[in-house]
Amino acid sequence: MYKTKVGMLKDVLASVKENNLSDPFKDLEKTGRIILKGGLVVDPKNNVEEVLDIAVLNDEIVEVGKDIYVEKGDMVINCEGLLVTPGIVDMHLHLGDLFEISTDPMYGAVANGVTMGLSPGAGNTFMAPALLGAEVDRGLPVNIGVYQGAASVLSTMLSVEELIKLYKGELDEETASSRMTRNAITNTTAPLVVGIKDHMGHFIMPDENIDKIFEITSKAKLLYMTHTQDPAHAIRLVELSKGRPLHLGHTTAAGCGTHMDAAEGMKTVIDLCKNENITGEFVTTMLRPGGGSREGLILPKKSQELSYEALEKGIVDVLISDGQNDATMKGFGDTRDNIPAILELAEMGVLKLSKSVATMTSNPAKLIAEKTGNDWWTEKIGHLGKGALANITVINMDVKSAVYTMVNGEVVGFENRAVRRGSGAGGFVSKFGMVKRVGVGDLVMFSHKR
Numbered sequence: 001m002y003k004t005k006v007g008m009l010k011d012v013l014a015s016v017k018e019n020n021l022s023d024p025f026k027d028l029e030k031t032g033r034i035i036l037k038g039g040l041v042v043d044p045k046n047n048v049e050e051v052l053d054i055a056v057l058n059d060e061i062v063e064v065g066k067d068i069y070v071e072k073g074d075m076v077i078n079c080e081g082l083l084v085t086p087g088i089v090d091m092h093l094h095l096g097d098l099f100e101i102s103t104d105p106m107y108g109a110v111a112n113g114v115t116m117g118l119s120p121g122a123g124n125t126f127m128a129p130a131l132l133g134a135e136v137d138r139g140l141p142v143n144i145g146v147y148q149g150a151a152s153v154l155s156t157m158l159s160v161e162e163l164i165k166l167y168k169g170e171l172d173e174e175t176a177s178s179r180m181t182r183n184a185i186t187n188t189t190a191p192l193v194v195g196i197k198d199h200m201g202h203f204i205m206p207d208e209n210i211d212k213i214f215e216i217t218s219k220a221k222l223l224y225m226t227h228t229q230d231p232a233h234a235i236r237l238v239e240l241s242k243g244r245p246l247h248l249g250h251t252t253a254a255g256c257g258t259h260m261d262a263a264e265g266m267k268t269v270i271d272l273c274k275n276e277n278i279t280g281e282f283v284t285t286m287l288r289p290g291g292g293s294r295e296g297l298i299l300p301k302k303s304q305e306l307s308y309e310a311l312e313k314g315i316v317d318v319l320i321s322d323g324q325n326d327a328t329m330k331g332f333g334d335t336r337d338n339i340p341a342i343l344e345l346a347e348m349g350v351l352k353l354s355k356s357v358a359t360m361t362s363n364p365a366k367l368i369a370e371k372t373g374n375d376w377w378t379e380k381i382g383h384l385g386k387g388a389l390a391n392i393t394v395i396n397m398d399v400k401s402a403v404y405t406m407v408n409g410e411v412v413g414f415e416n417r418a419v420r421r422g423s424g425a426g427g428f429v430s431k432f433g434m435v436k437r438v439g440v441g442d443l444v445m446f447s448h449k450r
């Protein structure tokens with residue numbers, strides 16, 4: 001893969017020539033593109049599956065085509081023999097949930113090819129966007145967003161109507177500071193979430209409160225994710241939904257047999273996903289024939305077969321990791337299983353490769369766009385067309401791992417490890433789109449004079 005000619009590095013690396021420092025980049029006229037050359041590009045949304053080049057400028061894909069001409073100053077990444085897919089979107093990945101004190105899981109995620117993680121900590125409060133936003137400001141290699149915990153949504157004096165206004169960005173400051181919190185930072189940034197997460201393992205809410213959450217999420221267009229494990233809880237939530245949208249988080253967990261017969265549980269929740277307002281997501285670790293990383297729940301064979309069938313039929317078309325295993329807020333899986341699961345589903349003939357790739361790229365983007373009513377998600381995320389954000393995962397299919405992870409035009413992962421130059425590439429995402437800085441992390445460094 002790595003081709004170098006004798007003597008060529010003299011023009012490429014810094015060195016000394018006759019006592020003078022030689023800077024190879026000094027005289028270079030830059031176009032500054034990064035060109036991913038000659039990889040098998042699988043871009044499900046744009047119906048592309050062929051060997052192509054992709055040119056990236058700043059944070060965007062600017063050209064996709066055969067043999068893109070390399071200009072002086074371009075950086076070329078040789079992708080021959082590699083699979084090039086839209087950046088992996090992991091819409092259920094615990095990164096920096098409130099009691100996480102380490103950024104290690106985020107670096108682990110990009111090493112595994114993840115370019116966006118949406119963190120559904122049940123304990124996330126109104127403060128979560130400010131706290132995680134500050135982490136983004138301090139420099140993270142991955143795009144990150146959060147769901148707020150459902151219990152905390154109803155913990156203030158705000159009425160349901162006022163909460164709907166809050167999440168639409170229409171609540172006045174006066175009301176927020178008298179009825180929600182005196183913290184102006186929290187009041188300002190609280191609406192920057194993707195959705196709300198209900199979690200039967202942390203709090204069991206009364207029917208009337210669940211109804212209120214449905215009212216808020218359906219009217220403010222937020223994703224309502226529930227912790228699926230006890231099928232009885234999932235049934236209760238679907239009944240209370242009364243046709244309003246509900247997403248069954250890590251749906252496969254109900255097929256692990258913790259609360260009823262495993263296969264029966266799996267069948268129950270797959271049937272629920274057939275309702276028009278109900279969507280689901282399967283955990284990559286649980287789908288792997290070999291079991292994957294074995295830190296979470298194990299999905300028995302019978303339940304695995306039922307989940308493959310549901311994928312084949314398109315009843316569920318989104319995969320998630322529910323990682324990280326080594327995070328404080330531990331989920332049922334790990335991002336290490338994402339790429340192997342995508343490839344194994346194609347190998348087993350459960351899904352065609354492009355459909356399998358879609359489960360962690362265009363499908364989650366489409367789902368979030370539909371739930372939030374925001375086309376930013378499908379225009380900028382989950383595909384490799386011109387104008388998309390340059391979030392790209394380059395995969396070695398032989399060893400089933402990420403060779404390159406690119407986030408917003410920066411290489412953040414190389415050969416299954418994070419690279420430090422990628423710190424700061426990540427942005428903060430919400431239902432409204434993405435910002436590169438939230439600003440909370442800057443507040444202590446600068447004073448703002450009016």
Ligand SMILES: [Zn+2]
Pocket residue numbers: 092094120250322331332
């Ligand atoms: Zn989870």
